[in-house]
Amino acid sequence: MSILAAHGGPPTIDVPGPHYQWPTIDADFEQAILAQTRRSLSDRDASGVLGEFEQAFAAFVGAPHVVSFASGTAAIHAMSRIAGLRPGDAVIAPAYTFPATATPFAFEGVEVLFADADEYGNVTADTLAAQLQPNVRAVIVTHMWGNPCDMTAIAAFCRARDLLLLEDCSHAHFASWAGQHVGSLADMAVYSTNQKAITTGEGGILTMNDNRYRELALLFGHYNKRCQVEIDPGADYYPFAYTGMGLKHRMHPLAAAIGVHQLQRASQIEQRRRQILGRVTASLANNPVITTAVVPDRLGRHGLYVIGLRFRPDNATVTRNEFVKLCLAEGATEVDVPGSTRDISAEPLFARPDPHAPYRNVTVSPRNLPGVRRFQDTFVKIPIWGHPDDDELVDGYLAALTKVSAAVAA
Template sequence: MINALAAHGGPMTLQAPRPHYQWPIIDASLERAILDQAHRSLSDRDATGIIGEYEQAFAAFLGLEPGQVVSMASGTAAIHAMSRILGLSPGDAILAPAYTFLATASPFAFDGIEVVFCDADPMTGNVTAQSLADRMQPNVKAVIVTHMWGIPCSMDEIAAFCAAHDLALLEDCSHAHFARWDNQPVGTWGDLAAFSTNQKAITTGEGGMLVARDPRLRELAVLFAHYNKRARAEIDAGSEHFPFAFTGMGLKERMTTLGAAIGVHQLARAAHIESHRRHNLDAFTKALDGNPVISPIVVPPEQGAHGLYVLGLLFHADQASVTRDEFVRLCVAEGALEVDAPGSTRDISGEPLFARRDASAPWRATAVRAVDLPGVAAFQEAFIKIPAWGYPGDEELLDGYLAALAKVSAHVAR
């Protein structure tokens, strides 16, 4: 007989002390990397030190040539750079996912670019070539996709759509460091790609990375985040962009040396991080097979590979006697404290920021015209996330969370 739920007076399934998830693993080797860098340099003005070493390591991680990535202060800064690199201006529009973290689209709105929000596949949360086509309009100049929660978009179809309409293709890979589609890493399909490296599977504490394989776009990326010494060293004197090398574009969005040192440390362990997180993903997939209430979101191996940011689950409301949010509360009561229905990543299409068409306009909220997005609504109402963990000693938490999910599911299944 199944014990009563903890929320109803039964015993808790898991009684592990907080925190249940911390990233990265703060061990002696990471502490040494940070301390060594503090003595080496706290600020680099070019890429001859740790900044360049980190960029080379990240390029190798993606299978790219050295020099095809440029580090940034954040993933948001990298996405803002994409807007400026492409030369988008008020009057232009970009197709973007409505279900995403706000930074996928907010830098474009900051610049007065129209963001045209698109529906999602209700099983993955991702835009599709069809959902992009459904929202196409004459002033659209680019597409940005997000590989939501580590699930890669169908990039072959999306790339074909962009090519057919002569649109720049941008990728937000913030959730998807280890993801692949058709055996090709995400971030290498588009004209430009952005990675966030804050508390992601590969972390620098705070930071971002811009992928720019085209030399001309790469020069503009350097000018967005850097200036003077680095720009003058890396941009050919004969380039059309060299006159701006001293000033850059007028901003400074470079990352810190301590963040780069953390990134180098983490990338050296990327294979282990991926292996451990894939093991956990496989364990959840097998354990939840046949569970009528929740199912893991998986990537068929013949299509690609999961990005391993979090483990995503879909809640099947028609098979349960409680709502998704009540299911989450019951799991938390069992001691599975990181079972979560996210609120920050959601449908952002109604935010007043996206009504702006003038970068210099006063900051007054204007109503945004509602868009019918049934796929977004279905996914948002069904999605649950849990950590992917990925460090020694996480077996107790892995087993405890699986037990809590199984117990609650058994109690609420119709």
Template sequence: MAARIVHSGPRTFDIPGPHYQWPIIDDSLKEAIVAQTERSLSDRDSTGIVGEFEREFAAFVDAPHAISFSSGTSAIHAMSRIAGLGPGDAVLAPAYTFLATASPFAFEGVEVVFVDADEYGNVTAETLADQLKPNIRAVIVTHLWGNPCDMPAIAEFCREHGLLLLEDCSHAHFASRADQHVGSLADLAVYSTNQKAITTGEGGILTMSQQRYRDLALLFGHYNKRCQTEIDPAADYAPFAFTGMGLKHRLHPVAAAIGVHQLARAADIERRRRGVLDRFVTGLAGNPVISPVVVPPEQGQHGLYVTGLRYHPDNSTVSLGEFVSWCHAEGATEVDVPGSTRDISQEPLFTRRDPHAPYRVTPSPAPSGRPPRLSRFAGVQRFQDTFIKIPLWGYDGDDPMVEGYLAALTAVSTAVAA
């Protein structure tokens, strides 16, 4: 295939990569990092930058409590333990998600019962109800690619069936539904801060409404000094303060300093990212080949992680993969079909029930040779067969990127339209 696919002239978009970097490493961020290296490289309690980050993040998402972790995955692992789930229990989880939404539950021997997706890639109260079974004790939802789930309906479903409500808000730092920030209806909610709209570089944070859950989160990842200082000696779990639950998952103070720096700029980040998202929604209006995957305003506010696009193969003369290749040839190299976020329900990790069993793949009743993108869930299949994403830029001065990608997407769509 020739490099010039759409036309014989210069590329529509010809800015050297990388086309997306986050966070922006400016002088103020460098100063915050250097200042923290001089202040402390190891916070053992919440009197320093780690505690400051937790308090500011809790305020940002309207949560009573927040405890930081070394990653979103470790925060979800803490969530699984705090929820009291173990072998014999089951959790309802999205089939279409990033693996860490469900993998910590499987690590603990909890059965993960997977659930179908709607047009935004999200679970609904109806898809959850389709998979309900007696040993299910909790639900975890993910707000995929920034689009908020219908949390009022899901919360009502959980209340009706006596289930804990857990949220993976990793894609949805700025999302809301029914004027409530995502995570606000959950018993426990996790936000990854690894290259997300609010980032610490690496990290995660667990929010909760109950003091008991906060203390158990400390026991999971912040043993010794912090637990001994912050947990009420009268609590039934207080004797474990010295050892915790046996693990340590503390966020690094330099990461916390990056997070505090980003939270101070949250309003500007949201303003710019929301403006860029609106630019793509407006600019692609009427495009028959691709359309933005964004919940309408009456359903909620987008979480501002990426710009999701739906490909309409019936209106195109090429496949989705060819469309992406054409965009790359036009210079828009960040147009992407997700690989890590996909149907995870057939991964061998989720067939395990004994957390101490050897890691060997056992024969599966699933047909052999199943293509990697073929799902047993119709909604998941429809979504992942047509979804592509591009970055959602969030800083002043990125107009050439926004306009260049919009021009490239429009040019390729025009060239391939049926």
């Protein structure tokens, strides 16, 4: 057995970092950016690259209507407002997620109730049902790390109770469940484009089936010229077209140009990333210490954001964090335990019923969320490499994971 690098042996990987960069910066990418600088650096309506990006994204996910925003967080904020949720109402959200899935609701004074997670870190119809109370008006789900939730059951749960179904698809651009693209069963869905599989650098997209939601989304973040052109003059909210709702959250034209460039290559991006995901899954299938945490293809298709790994502590002589440190010593610097994405249910922001109250520390009692704890304590992630010339890194990371696993297997 090879000596671990942490114990004096040679590292498995001797490749200078960074080991993951996205998107691919090539001559075509640079030309797309340069061309947009000559075309426009400030678009006030959808006649230019903003409209082109929105149309391309709508075709990509199969959505009737889309509106672009400066960030995924801004898009979720828009969704929370135009859903008609008010202080006193409640939304059920994942406890295990990135904060922005839920923070805009808290900003608006909406009560956030937190649901437990399954083996993939996702909420289920059952964990949502456990949080029901009379003031619940909506549910928001996140397809964690690219694994789609069981949208068949969740959509049925929401329909039976007349609840709005909202989706955070930020990790799941290429995901589907039971043959339907994620977001398609929701009243509204958000896709972050901040360093995701389809990226704009920074940005977000709100999709919806109802044109009324589209017009309200424009009022939220695209006031004045675009609203006056695109909103039905007969709508009861048309008098607000000039001022909007008081905010501006337009995506920058350079970000939209990046998005158009990426969407033109979506099929190649998907093909490469699925190849890498399949390769890693097959390589670790019989590893007793660490395997991929990926929803089976017979149920849903992965969204191709990152590769989630499940550490099996009962089969190892070290802890999860010690395992990661050993991998880092092998030169596998992108083996990672997420810090920003975690259980957010005890954050003080969600214990402020008055959104205008002073920001003072509040003691929040920990919630009993065994599924979240089980998933969070065993989860590790690595990138899904997207460059055609990343094979050396893929081989190196698989070798490092295999070497460390062999050394620590119980």
